[in-house]
Amino acid sequence: MENILFLAHNEADGALSKSALEALGAAIELKQALDGTFAAALYGARIQPAADSIAACGAQRFLAVCGDDFAQARHPTDAAACEALVRASGATIVIAAASSRNSRVMGAVAHRAHGRVDTHVTNVSASSGAPELTRWFYRQRIEGSLTRTQRPWILLLDPGACFPWQGRPGSITPELIDVPLSDSLRRTSVRGTVTPSADQQTIRPDANLLFVAGAGWTKKQKDGQTHVPEAESLILDFLRNSKASLGGSKSLVDLSGENQSTLRFMSHLNQVGQTGATPRHPKGLSTCCHGEEPHTVGWRFIGERRAINLDPNCGWARGKADVLYVADAFEVMSKVNALLSAK
Amino acid sequence: MSNPFQVVVCASVVPDPLQTLEPVTGPNSPALKNEMMLPVILDPWAAHALYEGANLVKKVAGSSLWLVSMAPKAKLQQVMMTVAQKVPLQLVAVDGSSSGFADAHQTATALAAAIRSIPGIDLSRLLLFGGWESASRSAGVTLQLVGEELGIVDQFQGVDAITPQDDGSFEVLERIEGARHQVSLCAGPPAVLGWATGSLGEPRNDPQVGMANMRTIMPALQRAVATTISSDGLQYANVTTPKQQRQTRIVKDMPADEIATEIVQWITQE
Numbered sequence: 001m002e003n004i005l006f007l008a009h010n011e012a013d014g015a016l017s018k019s020a021l022e023a024l025g026a027a028i029e030l031k032q033a034l035d036g037t038f039a040a041a042l043y044g045a046r047i048q049p050a051a052d053s054i055a056a057c058g059a060q061r062f063l064a065v066c067g068d069d070f071a072q073a074r075h076p077t078d079a080a081a082c083e084a085l086v087r088a089s090g091a092t093i094v095i096a097a098a099s100s101r102n103s104r105v106m107g108a109v110a111h112r113a114h115g116r117v118d119t120h121v122t123n124v125s126a127s128s129g130a131p132e133l134t135r136w137f138y139r140q141r142i143e144g145s146l147t148r149t150q151r152p153w154i155l156l157l158d159p160g161a162c163f164p165w166q167g168r169p170g171s172i173t174p175e176l177i178d179v180p181l182s183d184s185l186r187r188t189s190v191r192g193t194v195t196p197s198a199d200q201q202t203i204r205p206d207a208n209l210l211f212v213a214g215a216g217w218t219k220k221q222k223d224g225q226t227h228v229p230e231a232e233s234l235i236l237d238f239l240r241n242s243k244a245s246l247g248g249s250k251s252l253v254d255l256s257g258e259n260q261s262t263l264r265f266m267s268h269l270n271q272v273g274q275t276g277a278t279p280r281h282p283k284g285l286s287t288c289c290h291g292e293e294p295h296t297v298g299w300r301f302i303g304e305r306r307a308i309n310l311d312p313n314c315g316w317a318r319g320k321a322d323v324l325y326v327a328d329a330f331e332v333m334s335k336v337n338a339l340l341s342a343k
Numbered sequence: 344m345s346n347p348f349q350v351v352v353c354a355s356v357v358p359d360p361l362q363t364l365e366p367v368t369g370p371n372s373p374a375l376k377n378e379m380m381l382p383v384i385l386d387p388w389a390a391h392a393l394y395e396g397a398n399l400v401k402k403v404a405g406s407s408l409w410l411v412s413m414a415p416k417a418k419l420q421q422v423m424m425t426v427a428q429k430v431p432l433q434l435v436a437v438d439g440s441s442s443g444f445a446d447a448h449q450t451a452t453a454l455a456a457a458i459r460s461i462p463g464i465d466l467s468r469l470l471l472f473g474g475w476e477s478a479s480r481s482a483g484v485t486l487q488l489v490g491e492e493l494g495i496v497d498q499f500q501g502v503d504a505i506t507p508q509d510d511g512s513f514e515v516l517e518r519i520e521g522a523r524h525q526v527s528l529c530a531g532p533p534a535v536l537g538w539a540t541g542s543l544g545e546p547r548n549d550p551q552v553g554m555a556n557m558r559t560i561m562p563a564l565q566r567a568v569a570t571t572i573s574s575d576g577l578q579y580a581n582v583t584t585p586k587q588q589r590q591t592r593i594v595k596d597m598p599a600d601e602i603a604t605e606i607v608q609w610i611t612q613e
Binding site: 073074075076079099100101103104105106107108110111112116117118119120127132136137138139141142143144145146147148149150184185187188189190191192193194195201202203205208209242244254268269270271274275276283285292293294297304305306308312316317318319320321322323324325326327328331332333335336338339340343 | 357358360361364366373387388391443444446447448478479480481482483484485486487488490491492496497498499500501503514516517518519520521522523524525526527528529530531539540542544575576577578579580581582583584585588589590591592593594595596597599600602603604606607609610611
């Protein structure tokens with residue numbers, strides 16, 4: 001019988017993130033499929049609001065590590081907290097969301113618990129009474145299902161892959177697990193967070209549309225001149241009107257590192273593709289980008305895809321987009337902006 | 344600055360992203376069709392780690408840089424012809440699998456053993472660099488596991504910058520949700536830093552650096568210890584290439600007004 005543990009940290013406001021609730025939903029489904037035991041464990045500075053929010057999830061045990069030392073997303077203390085929770089729960093399967101905080105420590109936790117870890121999990125199921133996961137290999141180009149005999153087996157679920165658990169809040173008093181911390185675990189201090197210099201926040205994970213700009217925006221246009229300020233204005237206007245999230249091709253993002261004229265709000269954080277993000281959006285619109293394979297591996301989880309490019313033989317035309325408009329993106333986007341602003 | 348670092352960069356090789364990948368059934372685990380024939384490159388995020396490591400070593404006097412790489416020896420030699428021209432480095436080669444289907448835990452054990460065997464390595468001064476994920480397995484845990492094997496508790500992932508301070512400590516920027524960076528101050532080495540893209544471009548090829556590196560790279564390749572990765576309880580049920588081909592409608596000669604109208608309708612419909 002598998003002992004399933006849902007493991008999460010609370011957010012700054014004390015609540016659980018949507019991706020944590022998705023992991024909870026997956027843990028409950030797996031528990032039902034395997035007929036195992038089910039526990040929930042939380043770590044963070046103040047876990048009570050988060051614990052109360054999932055009081056009705058059906059967990060047989062609620063465990064927690066809390067205190068000021070666990071307020072910071074710091075590897076040594078987070079790893080110690082998660083290790084203690086995994087050990088105290090006796091879990092054989094641990095399911096957690098692939099947040100940056102969890103992802104930073106779960107390899108270490110698996111190592112300390114003599115278990116195994118798998119990340120970027122997109123589905124967990126029970127096959128012949130044994131848990132089986134699905135994940136991608138080679139940057140979303142090959143999909144595989146696998147199982148392991150080692151326990152505990154820690155699974156980090158990618159955001160957006162499962163339905164979030166929904167239930168009424170209640171009241172629960174978790175078992176508090178004491179985690180002694182030596183000074184050697186406090187050598188790192190978190191000073192805060194910074195947002196990269198940009199005119200505005202351009203990355204919106206919950207947006208309906210991903211808008212990707214390619215290096216073509218910074219190249220010479222029909223008149224033999226570059227029009228980078230105009231490109232910036234068109235793109236920012238579009239983002240403002242459409243509430244889309246902004247992505248960039250590697251070639252465009254790299255231009256800024258080479259001190260060439262480029263879009264000021266574009267950073268490596270916007271980069272989509274082989275060495276960038278693989279965002280999830282229902283729709284994606286690519287502009288001035290050739291749709292080469294290293295870029296489009298980042299489009300795996302984009303539903304409907306359209307592209308605007310002057311080259312009718314670009315990568316998008318070869319089965320990577322649903323629609324390719326062979327047109328001047330400057331011209332089209334200015335008219336799109338006019339239509340959107342009139343709405 | 345009088346606090347030199349010993350920077351060890353872990354980096355493997357991955358198929359050139361322009362290649363078509365097709366999974367096949369191997370003797371113990373899945374493999375890629377014609378895997379040994381596929382041209383390979385240095386794993387892109389790990390390459391960023393290498394460039395950042397070389398830059399750090401250049402800035403902090405007395406520091407050293409090693410590249411620890413586990414891959415089939417022939418593939419490693421092919422990639423080193425290019426990589427050797429980028430930055431001064433000392434190669435530690437492990438002759439083993441670079442497959443995306445290989446288990447991260449066993450790979451980490453082999454890498455940790457290779458790092459421990461580096462002559463003169465001082466683990467208390469170690470900064471363990473690598474990509475935060477590979478472009479093959481994308482596990483994002485191999486570096487963590489190597490760090491654990493070496494007893495390093497301060498770890499950072501998705502790193503975009505490291506700034507050494509005069510007192511030997513260093514500030515780290517890590518990527519977190521919402522397109523933000525978390526800023527941390529670490530008292531000093533040892534530490535693990537899994538790099539995202541950093542901020543440096545790819546260095547230009549320097550033939551002189553290449554020639555100097557190749558004097559040590561070829562012997563390192565000859566010394567490479569063969570390592571076998573077993574399935575170790577990991578069993579693949581199914582590995583496929585999903586259908587990616589779409590029926591693309593190519594729209595030519597449509598006025599910009601009409602394209603704009605069509606795009607706006609598409610964007611705004613539920």
